[in-house]
Amino acid sequence: MPDSLPPTRALRLGVAGPVGTGKSSLIATVCRSLADDLRLGVITNDIYTDEDARFLRSAGVLEPERIRAVETGACPHTAIRDDITMNLLAAEDLERDFAPLDVVLIESGGDNLTATFSPALVDAQIFVLDVAGGGDVARKGGPGIGRADLLVVNKTDLAPYVGVDVPRMVADAEAARDGRAVLALSRTDAVSVAALRSWVLEVLAGHRNGSHVPQDPGPMAPHFHADEEHPGGGFLHEHEHEHTHEHEHEHG
Numbered sequence: 087m088p089d090s091l092p093p094t095r096a097l098r099l100g101v102a103g104p105v106g107t108g109k110s111s112l113i114a115t116v117c118r119s120l121a122d123d124l125r126l127g128v129i130t131n132d133i134y135t136d137e138d139a140r141f142l143r144s145a146g147v148l149e150p151e152r153i154r155a156v157e158t159g160a161c162p163h164t165a166i167r168d169d170i171t172m173n174l175l176a177a178e179d180l181e182r183d184f185a186p187l188d189v190v191l192i193e194s195g196g197d198n199l200t201a202t203f204s205p206a207l208v209d210a211q212i213f214v215l216d217v218a219g220g221g222d223v224a225r226k227g228g229p230g231i232g233r234a235d236l237l238v239v240n241k242t243d244l245a246p247y248v249g250v251d252v253p254r255m256v257a258d259a260e261a262a263r264d265g266r267a268v269l270a271l272s273r274t275d276a277v278s279v280a281a282l283r284s285w286v287l288e289v290l291a292g293h294r295n296g297s298h299v300p301q302d303p304g305p306m307a308p309h310f311h312a313d314e315e316h317p318g319g320g321f322l323h324e325h326e327h328e329h330t331h332e333h334e335h336e337h338g
């Protein structure tokens with residue numbers, strides 16, 4: 087599409103991050119805070135079930151029909167990055183059935199720090215970490231942490247219980263992101279929820295006026311394998327990734 091013609095379809099907003107960091111909850115929060123202002127739809131990606139879609143339907147923030155599950159049947163990473171057909175079809179169906187929609191939120195099936203959306207599927211993406219995963223997670227890097235449009239440090243209300251210093255975790259995240267946006271969020275903190283809402287509205291405005299350019303966070307981050315020597319003595323290096331879909335391992 088030429089730059090001069092702003093897209094007429096909905097903004098597609100991806101939400102990725104490790105299992106349990108609060109992706110479904112964040113989507114529920116976004117829906118709750120914007121449902122009166124925008125026409126929304128949601129697509130979830132689960133491996134074997136429609137658990138996330140059922141959770142979101144039961145949260146009662148959108149009509150149940152506006153929440154659809156893509157059951158990837160394999161690695162959810164593949165369905166949001168390598169072969170996005172099922173998700174594209176689901177997004178197009180949703181938009182056709184409820185035209186016009188303003189935003190379609192797409193939740194990735196969580197796996198680990200390496201999964202990001204293809205820019206062919208989403209216009210912008212949020213990567214979600216939580217304080218319960220440990221204050222040092224933000225320093226582990228990866229394409230989502232480094233280059234998603236927004237990095238959320240979620241569940242800040244739990245920080246005192248898990249001994250995490252939120253400002254420090256946010257500062258680490260900012261350092262890993264060359265100034266890209268980082269948001270400390272808790273669904274119990276209205277100020278942070280308002281900031282998330284503003285961010286979505288800002289990206290939507292950019293999408294509509296054609297100024298927002300989808301970014302590719304990139305395939306795999308520089309990372310190391312413990313069994314490899316690195317001649318420079320450091321532990322980060324770039325290399326082509328051969329083992330494309332074995333996500334049992336966390337990098338880092």
Ligand SMILES: Nc1nc2c(ncn2[C@@H]2O[C@H](COP(=O)(O)OP(=O)(O)O)[C@@H](O)[C@H]2O)c(=O)[nH]1
Nearest residue numbers: 105106107108109110111112241244272273274
């Ligand atoms: N304390 C607290 N718990 C949260 C928050 N957001 C999500 N959770 C909880 O974290 C767990 C995982 O959330 P969920 O949204 O299912 O994570 P997902 O696997 O990334 O989709 C659930 O028990 C949520 O209730 C938050 O802001 N604060």
Ligand SMILES: [Mg+2]
Nearest residue numbers: 109110138193
């Ligand atoms: Mg979920």
